[in-house]
Amino acid sequence: xxxxxxxxxxxxxxxxxxxxxxxxxxxxxxxxxxxxxxxxxxxxxxxxxxxxxxxxxxxxxxxxxxxxxxxxxxxxxxxxxxxxxxxxxxxxxxxxxxxxxxxxxxxxxxxxxxxxxxxxxxxxxxxxxxxxxxxxxxxxxxxxxxxxxxxxxxxxxxxxxxxxxxxxxxxxxxxxxxxxxxxxxxxxxxxxxxxxxxxxxxxxxxxxxxxxxxxxxxxxxxxxxxxxxxxxxxxxxxxxxxxxxxxxxxxxxxxxxxxxxx
Numbered sequence: 001x002x003x004x005x006x007x008x009x010x011x012x013x014x015x016x017x018x019x020x021x022x023x024x025x026x027x028x029x030x031x032x033x034x035x036x037x038x039x040x041x042x043x044x045x046x047x048x049x050x051x052x053x054x055x056x057x058x059x060x061x062x063x064x065x066x067x068x069x070x071x072x073x074x075x076x077x078x079x080x081x082x083x084x085x086x087x088x089x090x091x092x093x094x095x096x097x098x099x100x101x102x103x104x105x106x107x108x109x110x111x112x113x114x115x116x117x118x119x120x121x122x123x124x125x126x127x128x129x130x131x132x133x134x135x136x137x138x139x140x141x142x143x144x145x146x147x148x149x150x151x152x153x154x155x156x157x158x159x160x161x162x163x164x165x166x167x168x169x170x171x172x173x174x175x176x177x178x179x180x181x182x183x184x185x186x187x188x189x190x191x192x193x194x195x196x197x198x199x200x201x202x203x204x205x206x207x208x209x210x211x212x213x214x215x216x217x218x219x220x221x222x223x224x225x226x227x228x229x230x231x232x233x234x235x236x237x238x239x240x241x242x243x244x245x246x247x248x249x250x251x252x253x254x255x256x257x258x259x260x261x262x
Contacts, residue, residue, distance in 0.1 A: 072237045079234055082222045083215065088238060091211045092245040099204040099249060103256050106167060107193050107200075113138050116146065116180070121161040123154050130158060134178075146171070146178035166196045193260045201253045205246060212242045 076085045105118050117131040130136065133151040138144055146162070148155040155176055162171045162180060168189055172179040183189055215238050223231055 072233055072240055074233060074237045079230070082226055082230070083219050083234060085234075085237065085241075088211065088215045089241060092208060092241055095204050095208045095211065096245060096248050096252070098207070099200060100252060102200050103197065103252065106165065107197050107256060107260065113144055115167065116144065116162065116165075119161050119165050121154060121157050123151075123157055128154075130161065134158060142182050144180040144182065146180060148176045148178060152176045166192075166199075168192055190260050190262065194257050197253060197256050197260065201249055204249055208242060208245055208249070212238060 074085065079085065106115055108115050113136045116136050117129060119130040120127050121130055121133060123133070130146065133148070133154050135147040135150070136144065137147070146158065148158055155173065155178070159171050159173060159178060162169050162178065168183050169180055170183075172181070216235065219231060219234055219238070
């Protein structure tokens, strides 16, 4: 009898927990461990758990999509014998600078003499900037003059370049003098400039893709003497640099679009 009571006292905590588990809802039963002490020894008892599947809500899934992936940050000096990542970075940055320069010089609400300077004219000597073969001046707030007296043979090509510049300009010829009326700023004109800004941004992205492709091709030449893991890391680094550049191009487009639409 004494031995039976002693055993019951030892089993009592586990027995109570077992009864509680039986009366608990099935979905709440989890894997638990019960321990009792007797002479510094432990007793363990585990109850089987019923798996409960939790479905992610649409909000949680959307939040998960926004999480950024792990970024690579390779030490340029450690891979310079494989590829010059610093040079690749400079080439990608030059694409951004070229787009910014294009935006500043050709996409303005108010046309100015400076906005005509870098219009490319196709001549017998090759492609030249308009300000290299003419004198450009502002006669009035509504009129720009382009004097072609120094290169009269390029006059027709200059008129064609001005008309096709995408700046909504309709030049008129008087001898060797090209008159360029400044268009009235209308909603249609603003939207046309925004469309041109998007086209220039897409051209910049094409240039960026060429930079990325050239870098990847250079990297392929080192596959025989470089581990696959290293090649993959460098490829990811180059793709990451390209993605960052695309984001920067889109940011400049957004700023310019807001400026043009007013």
